[in-house]
Amino acid sequence: MEEFTVPIGPQHPALKEPISLRMTFDGEVVKHVDVRLGYNHRGMEKMAEERSYIQNLYLTERICGICSHSHTTCFAQGVEKLMEIEPPKRGLYIRTLVAEIERVHSHLLWLGVAGHEAGFDTFFMYTWRDREIVMDILESISGNRVHYAINTFGGVRRDISEAQKQTILDSLGLLKQRTEYYTNIGTTEPTFVARIKGVGKLSKELALSLCAVGPTVRASGIKSDVRKDDPYAVYNEIPFEVCTADTGDVFGRVVVRVNELFECYKMIEFMLKNLPVGDIVVKAPRRVKENEVVSRYEAPRGENLHYIKSNGTDKPERLKVRAPTLANYPATVEMLKGCFIADIPLIFAAIDPCICCAERMVELVNVKNGEASVVSFGDLKKLASEQYKKCGNKPEPVSIAKQLEKIRRKS
Amino acid sequence: MKIQILAFLPELLKHLFRKTATVDYPFQKLVAPEGFRGTPVLYPEKCIVCKACVRDCPAEALEIVSVSETEKKFKMTIHNDRCVHCAQCVDSCPTDAMGMNKEFELAVFDRHNLKIEYVYVKSTPAPRTTPTPNTPKT
Numbered sequence: 001m002e003e004f005t006v007p008i009g010p011q012h013p014a015l016k017e018p019i020s021l022r023m024t025f026d027g028e029v030v031k032h033v034d035v036r037l038g039y040n041h042r043g044m045e046k047m048a049e050e051r052s053y054i055q056n057l058y059l060t061e062r063i064c065g066i067c068s069h070s071h072t073t074c075f076a077q078g079v080e081k082l083m084e085i086e087p088p089k090r091g092l093y094i095r096t097l098v099a100e101i102e103r104v105h106s107h108l109l110w111l112g113v114a115g116h117e118a119g120f121d122t123f124f125m126y127t128w129r130d131r132e133i134v135m136d137i138l139e140s141i142s143g144n145r146v147h148y149a150i151n152t153f154g155g156v157r158r159d160i161s162e163a164q165k166q167t168i169l170d171s172l173g174l175l176k177q178r179t180e181y182y183t184n185i186g187t188t189e190p191t192f193v194a195r196i197k198g199v200g201k202l203s204k205e206l207a208l209s210l211c212a213v214g215p216t217v218r219a220s221g222i223k224s225d226v227r228k229d230d231p232y233a234v235y236n237e238i239p240f241e242v243c244t245a246d247t248g249d250v251f252g253r254v255v256v257r258v259n260e261l262f263e264c265y266k267m268i269e270f271m272l273k274n275l276p277v278g279d280i281v282v283k284a285p286r287r288v289k290e291n292e293v294v295s296r297y298e299a300p301r302g303e304n305l306h307y308i309k310s311n312g313t314d315k316p317e318r319l320k321v322r323a324p325t326l327a328n329y330p331a332t333v334e335m336l337k338g339c340f341i342a343d344i345p346l347i348f349a350a351i352d353p354c355i356c357c358a359e360r361m362v363e364l365v366n367v368k369n370g371e372a373s374v375v376s377f378g379d380l381k382k383l384a385s386e387q388y389k390k391c392g393n394k395p396e397p398v399s400i401a402k403q404l405e406k407i408r409r410k411s
Numbered sequence: 412m413k414i415q416i417l418a419f420l421p422e423l424l425k426h427l428f429r430k431t432a433t434v435d436y437p438f439q440k441l442v443a444p445e446g447f448r449g450t451p452v453l454y455p456e457k458c459i460v461c462k463a464c465v466r467d468c469p470a471e472a473l474e475i476v477s478v479s480e481t482e483k484k485f486k487m488t489i490h491n492d493r494c495v496h497c498a499q500c501v502d503s504c505p506t507d508a509m510g511m512n513k514e515f516e517l518a519v520f521d522r523h524n525l526k527i528e529y530v531y532v533k534s535t536p537a538p539r540t541t542p543t544p545n546t547p548k549t
Contacts, residue, residue, distance in 0.1 A: 051469065058469035058497045129432045136444075143448040143511075149497045157502060158446070181422070 003031055010039045014345040017355035021336075021348075028340050033333045040356040048319040053079055053153065053288065056316065060306075061147050063321060064357045066109065069102045070299035071321070072151045074306045077232060078295030079153055082288045082310050089234070091155030091280040096233045097271045098142065098150050101168075104175070104264045105134040106300035107257045110352045111182060114254060117349045118195045123185065130178045133171050140164060155281030165272050176265050183258045187251075196250040200335040200347035203248060212331035213324050214302020215260070216351050219245045219252035226298035238267050250350045286314045299324055301352045323357035443513040448496045450514040451489055455531030457508035460485050464500035464509055473500060483533045491517065491525040506534075 003026050010018040018039035024032040044063060048056045060075040061068045073095060080087065087095070108131040115123030135145045141164055142148035150156050186192065202212065207220035217224050225242040227235040243259035245252035288310040297304040302324030311317040328351040335347050365372050375383075434441060443449065451472075465473045472493040478484040500509045519525055 052467070054467050054499065055469040058495060058499065061497075062495075132432070139447070140444045143444075143446045143498065144496065147495070147497070149448070149499075152502070 008344065014348075015355075017353075019353075019355045021344075023336070023344070025341065028342075030336050030339050030341070030344070033336045035329055035333060037329075037355075037359060039359075041359045042356065045319050045321065045360060048316060050315065052286070052314045053316065054286075056319070057151060057153070058147075058149065060319075060321070061149060063323065064354050065146055066106050066354065067102065067299045067301060067304070067357075068147050069098050069150070070297055070304050071306075072149075073099060073233075074295045074297035074299075074304050075308070075319075076151045076153055077297065078293045078306050078308045079288065080284075081293045081295070082291050082308065083153060083285055084289075085154050085282055085284055087155040088279045088282060089276045090159075090278045091282075092233045093271055093275050094156045094158075094160055094280060095151060096235065096238070097160070097268060098138070098148055098156075099233075100264045100267050100271070101134060101138055102148075103300045104261060104268075105131055105138065106352075107261050107264075108134065110257060110300075111186065111254070113349055113352075114196070114250070114346075115192070117346045118192060120189075120192050120195075123182075123192070126178075127182065130175065133175055137168050137171060140167065152281060153284035155279070157281070159280050160275070165275070169269065169272055172265055172269060176262070179258065179261045179265070186254050186258055193251065196254060196346070197247070199250045199343050200339060200350055201249050202331055202335050206334055207248070207331060210330040210334060211327055212302075213327045214299070214352075215253050215256045216302065216328050216331060218243060219256045220248040221246045224303075226296050226303050230296055232295075232297065234271075238270055240267050250346060253350050287312065288314070288316075301325060301354065302327060321360060323354065323360075325351065325354050326358035326360070328353075329358070443515060447513050447515070448498045448511045450491055450512055450517070450527075451494060451496075451498070451500055452510050452512050452527075453487055453489065453529050454508050454510065455487075455529050456534055457506045458485075458487070458531065458534060459506055459508070460533045461505060463503040463505060467499050467503040469497060469499060470495045478530060485531060485533055487529045487531070489527040489529075491527060492522040 003024050005022055005024050008021040008023060009015050010020045020036035020039065022034040022036065023030050044059060048059055051059060057072055057076060061072040063071045108127045112124040112127035112131070115121065115127065138148055139145045141160055142150045142158060150158060202216070202220050204220050204222060207217045207222060212220070213224070221244055223242045223244055226232070227240070228242050240263045243256050243263060245255045247255075290310060290312045292307070292309040295306045295308070297306075304324055305322040307318070307320040307322075308316050309318040332348065332351050332353075335350075336344060339347060364375055460475060462475055465475055470493045472490045472495075474488040474490065476486050476488075478486050496511070498511050501511060503509075517525060
């Protein structure tokens with residue numbers, strides 16, 4: 001049978017955000033995948049160059065809505081290094097605590113999405129209802145459900161009271177109980193397991209060579225976690241295990257995330273019980289000496305990377321963000337090859353894609369000779385109208401004022 | 412398959428007699444927790460017009476203009492339609508003149524209706540006791 005190409009996206013019911021996946025099929029089997037990005041570019045890096053560091057803290061928070069704390073912590077860590085300040089222990093503990101609570105909310109959200117994509121909507125309803133417990137915790141300690149804004153340069157902005165500590169510990173019990181139930185359902189329910197087992201295979205060698213990150217690479221049996229490999233904040237003091245699975249499919253990714261949830265609960269409990277006393281913040285300077293830094297952070301989706309270059313003023317010279325989703329695209333292309341059409345949403349959802357996080361820069365590259373070029377807005381407009389005419393359309397409609405003038409002249 | 416249905420049964424029965432997880436929103440409202448970041452408010456009697464809030468606002472939602480030079484009168488406009496509710500203004504203010512209330516139902520038909528204006532006389536700065544502008548105030 002002849003091969004044919006189907007464009008999935010930029011707008012497609014299976015996708016929550018715009019991305020173009022051009023797939024070549026042989027019957028129902030995917031043969032080739034071409035990922036095209038750039039439909040959701042927001043110019044955040046350019047914006048960061050025009051804002052002061054403290055303003056950028058809230059801008060980087062808005063790179064992603066689900067891992068908002070990841071981006072600000074990554075940015076704050078880097079800038080603190082540039083400012084040569086060390087946050088106090090209590091501040092770092094609270095920062096890490098919020099990070100782990102965020103991981104719980106992100107993994108519960110993903111479990112629900114995985115259930116939904118596999119056609120198991122009851123699972124989706126259960127996990128999202130229980131995620132509300134986590135959201136309430138976050139709201140009570142930071143003042144907001146999504147953008148916690150708990151970080152500042154040199155520590156955190158809010159302290160945790162004894163009463164809040166107790167509430168978190170109390171709700172952890174319920175969360176643990178519910179997660180045990182999800183583990184039972186997610187790994188033993190025959191219909192669900194049959195749907196996800198063996199789908200989206202990624203071998204250990206491929207995962208390594210394609211530089212996959214986060215639960216995607218851990219599900220292929222590789223112990224890769226920034227928290228263990230290059231500990232930041234207080235991760236060298238907290239006992240935890242890096243969860244892995246050997247199956248390398250969507251089932252493995254479910255197992256890794258569910259096991260990580262239990263590790264998170266352990267870490268949250270440890271941090272709350274061993275919260276050091278003292279200040280939560282130190283004074284930070286406004287201006288930053290000329291230097292450059294790379295900051296790494298293990299976001300719920302994988303390794304997050306910020307490069308910051310300072311130039312002696314209160315604004316950064318350059319900010320470069322590498323979100324985990326971008327690192328997972330090459331691996332996704334390999335996972336999709338050889339799968340069925342019906343598995344595409346499931347495999348794509350399994351990397352927990354955040355498309356707008358990964359949209360950084362748009363460069364036009366000529367596919368034929370690989371040349372990159374910059375196109376001005378005027379040229380783009382000209383190209384568009386040429387294309388419009390080529391499609392058999394009439395030239396741009398004349399404005400009403402010009403038409404009125406014509407009528408007046410005739411009369 | 413029969414065994415699997417039995418495994419689900421206790422969970423199913425539990426949910427039959429459970430209270431619903433959601434509330435009837437417009438008629439029944441959830442209470443925002445203590446320290447919730449709602450709408451920013453200004454306490455004009457404390458403002459010394461240092462414009463630290465204007466400088467640090469990431470959304471450029473705050474604006475202070477002089478109304479009368481001789482009377483030292485100023486007008487502050489809080490563009491609540493641009494506000495991202497980060498409460499950095501509350502942290503930046505050296506005199507505690509900014510605060511956040513629990514107002515979160517901000518839907519209006521015209522975004523200009525979200526503007527909040529304060530016309531006030533600049534207050535003279537009180538002698539500072541502990542000069543720590545970076546400490547958080549919640």
